Amino acid sequence: MTEELLSGGNMDVVVRVGDTVRRVAGEWTPSVHAWLRAIRASGVEEVPVPRGSDAEGREVLSYLPGSTLDRAEPAVLWSPDVLEQAARLLRRIHDAEPSPDAASGVWRTKRHDPVEVICHNDFAPYNLLVEGGRLVGVIDFDMASPGPRIWDLAYLAYRLVPFAEDAEGFDDLETNGGESRMTRLNRVIAAYGTPYAASAVLAIAAERLDELAAFTGARAAETGRSDLRAHAAMYRRDAEHLRRLLTGREG
Structure with a gap:
């Protein structure tokens, strides 16, 4: 799918692929994804949904509108x-x-x-x-x-x-x-x-x-x-x- 470079990303390159966002993953990514899942489980829907990683090893998150x-x-x-x-x-x-x-x-x-x-x-x-x-x-x-x-x-x-x-x-x-x-x-x-x-x-x-x-x-x-x-x-x-x-x- 086509990758669209998103604005921002001062630390790392961030791209949109369909209804997802991809960015560089690191040893911190499992902690961040666990926290995002906890936030979503508490009823806060204004944060991205973690969706694992892609074939290039980048983290995958849901794309939020706005x-x-x-x-x-x-x-x-x-x-x-x-x-x-x-x-x-x-x-x-x-x-x-x-x-x-x-x-x-x-x-x-x-x-x-x-x-x-x-x-x-x-x-x-x-x-x-x-x-x-x-x-x-x-x-x-x-x-x-x-x-x-x-x-x-x-x-x-x-x-x-x-x-x-x-x-x-x-x-x-x-x-x-x-x-x-x-x-x-x-x-x-x-x-x-x-x-x-x-x-x-x-x-x-x-x-x-x-x-x-x-x-x-x-x-x-x-x-x-x-x-x-x-x-x-x-x-x-x-x-x-x-x-x-x-x-x-x-x-």
Whole structure:
């Protein structure tokens, strides 16, 4: 069957073949597929169905309809409803009961203590799918690993509240009567359903960005890609910005 190269796939090439998606498999793939099966078994249908591997050894997943949220119009991308839908979907995924040995399984990225759930580790607009202005799915689970709930929630807040430097279109809406970032941060925390302090979420987001900057910088050195160097620099700036917010040095 014809293979269609899909956008994204920053780590590996991702292709669509009919109603499936194929991508590079690794020693982490059985853990990810077991987790996806657990999520589906809990009643969450917004994640791909694992379908084993193909003749080339690539993992096979069901193709989910929809377009990625980062490509949506700003009115959809920064919608308070979509923000809340994302937080609620993350909570439902976190609440899925993984297998007893999940925490000790093989994962592509390191675990973070205290382990409470399996974290997606990249729950962000470019991995969230929308149709008709509503959130309908989430993809790209290959970077998952065990960790605390707030680790995932903090990165979602960074990307969708947003606190990211490259959050195009948000400020225009904000000046036209939209909610402030801190109001949106409290909104996403409330929608997730665990009463974290906003300061705790911001602190973890900064820690997450430190790690992401180091990882992305290493990838840039390996590949020579200038875009990855630029991303790493942005993550460092954004981490510093969050710390300024926490210390009251920036409004």
